[in-house]
Amino acid sequence: MKQYLILMRPLWSEMIGSFSRGFGLGSRKKRKKQTSRGASIALYGFIFLMLSFYSVVYGIGITQASLLAGNPDGFIRMAAIGVPALVLLFGILQTIPTLYHESGLELLLVLPVKPSVIIAGKMTQAFLPVMVFPTLVFLPALITHGILTARTWMFFVQLLPFMILITLAPFALITVLVMVLMRYTKFARDKDRFQMITSVFAILLAITFSILINLQTSSGKIPGFSLVSGEPAPLLQGALLYLPSSGFGAGMLVHADSWRTLVYGVAALAVNALTLTLLFSLAGKLYMPGVLGLKAGGKQAKRLSPEKQLKALSPRSPYRSIVNKEWKLLLRTPAYFTQTVLGAVLLPAMMIIILAVLLANLEKSGNLDFSLINFLRLWASSDQWKESSWLLMLIVSGVAAFFSGTNMMSASAISRQGALFSYTKLMPVPIRIQVLAWLTPGLTTMTLIWLILTIGLTVFLSASWFFGLVVFLTSWINAYLVQMAGFYTDMIFPQLDWTNEIQPVKNTKAAMVSSLGMFVYIGVLAGFVFLIRMLTGGNSLLTSFCLFLFALMFAILATSLVMKRAGKLLRTLDI
């Protein structure tokens, strides 16, 4: 125990450091000024409040819907399934780099410490960050749910143990799976390939799961209705059956007002104890040999023939060369690929699939007295859409900001460079060219996505090309603005001293601004639109124009800030 506590000191500070450095709060080497404690607390408070706010909002929404449907416990079951789904996603993404790819791992392995202590320390280091996000997402919502459904005090007391119990067991199982693969499969030893495949698999699994949850119907009702309806939904029930920790955990909360809560609680505890025992008994045999058997990866490549070598050396402009390098690193680095390229492409695709299936199911179910698709087609193909163009532009702006905010390519462009930012400083290439090159992957992706979406939407709705042009321009300017805002934040608060590749794309201030700031922007945009409508007496054309101008103005401002900051970045950022 003593050794564990000693070991946890550096691991703990490494873990906290990866968060706080990311948010620009910790002390950085060679940094003259340190951020004040007050600023740190304020920033953490803001993040906490922001996530709690969204959590409370959907907690209220789902609880009200559940109450209307006569199923007050629906949200508890949903949380009991949602948390393991998040653990599956974040668990794999966090576990592999923390357990196998941390740069300080070799230093740890040579210490005269029992392997079991190292394993326990690394497991703790991997688990705590995995626990944080689901807790922030679900705990405030569950508290809200408890207040709205007038639960007993025992319900609130058991909330934190509930979160731990439904997180720990799935995390332990995922870790066991990772360790088995790492130890016995040949492909897992190539760390890039393994991380890439498992991350993509985890993301696809989590997405499939959420789509299935959204689409499962109950007695021909509206898709997703079964989550809150009183009728048993086959998938949800099934999932709870196969996740005993979640099943017992949900039972613990549902029966918080009776003695049965104790039975469910003990059962959940027993399942967790069992999985932890399994984890630690296997970890002794699997973890160390797995770590020691790692290799950098990459097959022995064929030697280049003189002709191919000549071709591989053909000259390009510095801009093209930097862009090419950026793309290669984005596509070949698993953490970058999953957090940027894959997410950027998958999210719109997933939302389109969900929307398409929902619409198709709605049409089939006959819950509506008219065809929604036909109505939308009529609205878009005639001139009617011009009368409500402000609404179209507001929706497109919001969706574009949301998609762009989840695309971390630009928001991590500086931090991704890490210690190799020295190359940037050494290059005899004007900074404006370098900035353009760093922004190119993010902007190209967003442009392509919106080009495809616009063409698809225009064709599907049989709308005019003017309609398409409005959609494309609106989406692009908002996507551009969010990319620039993320990039600008990364320029001000770059994190170059990271120890694993997930940090520059996830744990930075820019990532936070990009992924959460868009919600603030969307809120401001909606407020602005309603203000203009009020001032113009509901003039659609004028409101649309002002909305576009609003985004354009901020886009120009962001561009000038980026260009102004760029020169300073090279001058003042010491490496």
Next chain:
Amino acid sequence: MIELKDVSKSYDGIRNAVDQLTLDIRDGEIFGFLGPNGAGKTTTLKLITGLLSLDQGTITVNGFDIEKSPLEAKQLFAFVPDNPDTFQRLKGIEYLRFIGDIYGISKEAREERVADLTRRFDIHDVMNQMIRTYSHGMKQKLILAGALLHDPEVWILDEPMTGLDPASSFQLKQLMREHADAGKTVLFSTHVLEVAEKVCDRLSVIDNGRLLFVGTMAELKERYSEDTSLESLFLRLVGEADAVAG
């Protein structure tokens, strides 16, 4: 030619890592930069290359001020850092192409120089492999090849011998000599005093950010009226400076 005038740099605003350093490194010479750990060698090299900003003083590379005309200065030199970690997921050939593009090297020149340098450093077989699969020494050789690709007027190396096998170390010393003999400047820092003694035309010793000595090996021996090794002289020089500071 590199000129440092009254250069100072502090990380914490209290203690100077480099303290009022004035130094001229001439064309056609190999200049060794010696000093104990934490003396300020790497900081000085980073100041010369613009990786760190100056608190005070000026640095020029072939007449171009590194702060006022950074692009012109950077076009003239190549820097080999003490840590050979580079773009891990680029292949060796991709890295060299990238460097060639950045420095605007012509097709013919890059083909010829890549063939020559990869052969001399014995890395031509691994050009199609990702850099992350290279050993420390192989990475160091790739960085050295990349640095020499544009035939820089000024070549700056930070602890370049670390991790190199004897054959590559020999090649590097030969390349440094060839470079200086062609009228170009070579500046390198090292802990290996035997290398400095054999290779350098002139050398300097730095400790606590201050210059303790600059001159030829013969001048150093003359100063102490001893015909002994550089190691003994170095230890005496640094010992004296510490005694004065203490």
